[in-house]
Amino acid sequence: DVQVLESGGGFVQPGGSLRLSCAASGFTFSTYAINWVRQAPGKGLEWVSGISGSGGSTSYADSVKGRFTISRDNSKNTLYLQMNSLRAEDTATYYCAKDGCSGGTCYYTDWGQGTLVTVSS
Amino acid sequence: DIQMTQSPPTLSASVGETVTITCRASQSISSWLAWYQQKPGKAPNLLIYKASSLESGVPSRFSGSGSGTEFTLTISSLQPDDFATYYCQQYNSYSTFGQGTKVEIK
Numbered sequence: 056d057v058q059v060l061e062s063g064g065g066f067v068q069p070g071g072s073l074r075l076s077c078a079a080s081g082f083t084f085s086t087y088a089i090n091w092v093r094q095a096p097g098k099g100l101e102w103v104s105g106i107s108g109s110g111g112s113t114s115y116a117d118s119v120k121g122r123f124t125i126s127r128d129n130s131k132n133t134l135y136l137q138m139n140s141l142r143a144e145d146t147a148t149y150y151c152a153k154d155g156c157s158g159g160t161c162y163y164t165d166w167g168q169g170t171l172v173t174v175s176s
Numbered sequence: 177d178i179q180m181t182q183s184p185p186t187l188s189a190s191v192g193e194t195v196t197i198t199c200r201a202s203q204s205i206s207s208w209l210a211w212y213q214q215k216p217g218k219a220p221n222l223l224i225y226k227a228s229s230l231e232s233g234v235p236s237r238f239s240g241s242g243s244g245t246e247f248t249l250t251i252s253s254l255q256p257d258d259f260a261t262y263y264c265q266q267y268n269s270y271s272t273f274g275q276g277t278k279v280e281i282k
Binding site for chain 1: 177208210212214218219220221222225226231263265267268269270271272273274275276
């Protein structure tokens, strides 16, 4: 079975940094793009960032471009999101979501349980 | 950027009813549209991809249709387990979600 498990969330002050991790298993990790999707409390879903299977291609929502960096270590089957210059509006549950396709932009077949990031003074 | 507009924001219905949720794209996305169900405190769950393809394991009472800019999700004979929030997602260009439709018990 496919499993993705996020970690690294927590409480951080505005302007601070945090690194999220997503450990995956049950599939050939390097074959699939993986994404970060967030959900602010009581709000809808927002795609944040995605990375190709090889790690050679990345993309970001305008709201996080220049502040967040997505990366992956295919030898460890792990995805990361480095979040810098955090703002109150970044407060959300962050989900790791695996693409259902092996190429191009795609829908998401497998999601983690999410990790909560709270940005507050 | 492609914007996705879902309607209605909230829908009240009874068990056994058929309900329809609409999602409109700000430009053509061909059939690159997915639908998800989300229950409180849980991650979203994929229902439909490529506008009308049913994900494995999803009950056949869920169906999707549309192409271009207008899409619908239909739930036939609503079951107690179906009361949840539903989101559309375009994946033609990056990814954008609709605002969500909450299906409540009437």
